[in-house]
Each structure stands twice: as structure tokens, then as C-alpha cells.
Amino acid sequence: MKNKPYDKQIGGSHYQNFKIQPSKFVIENELLYPEGCVIKYILRHRLKGKRQDLEKAKHFIDMIIERDYSSKKDFLEEAEKERKELEESYKESRRQTEERKSKEWLKGYNKWKKAK
Secondary structure, three states: OOOOHHHOOOOOOHHHHOOOOHHHHHHHOOOOHHHHHHHHHHHHOOOOOHHHHHHHHHHHHHHHHHHHHOOHHHHHHHHHHHHHHHHHHHHHHHHHHHHHHHHHHHHHHHHHHHHO
16 A cells, blocks of 8 residues: 555654644635745644744734735825825926026026126
């Protein structure tokens, strides 16, 4: 009889303690990679990676939220914020340009007046 892949584990035995290995659960439920990682890290944290595994699970959850729940509203709010920042930057640039032109005009006028 052939060895089944889930009858063994390479690099430890922490997954062998579960009734169903996380990878088998992920495959049989056709989950995406990030969801699979969340399951894997949550299940093994007590047996292997401790707090770091839970931090990894949180990281993958954040990726899933960004992938699936970043709303158009969030994008539009960010775009509007950027538009306002650019508008303010443009206004400041125009103000500085006008100020410089005024100083140059005044300098030119004073030079002309002295020459008279």
C-alpha cells in the first residue's frame, strides 16, 4: 500500500496532532493561499511559532481585508485627499511665484526711478 501524503510530515510533527491537517482542509475546501495560511498559523501557534504565528495570521488577515473589502469609497476618499493636497501645493506655488514677480517688479521700478 502506498504512503498517503497526509500520513507523514516533513520537518516536524506539529500538524500530525490534528484530526485533519491544515493543508488537507485548505485543499478540500478550495481556499485561497492567504486563508490557508491563516488557518495554518492559528492551528499551530501553540505547538510551534507561538506569538509570531499569531502575528503572521493577523498579517494574512489584513491582506485578505485589503484584497476583498477595500471599498471604492476608501479609494475615492484617498483620491480626494490627494487632490486637495495638490491643490494646496499649487496655490502655494502660485503665491510664491506672484511674490517673486512683485519683488522683481519693484526692484525694476526702483532701478528705473533712480535712472530718471
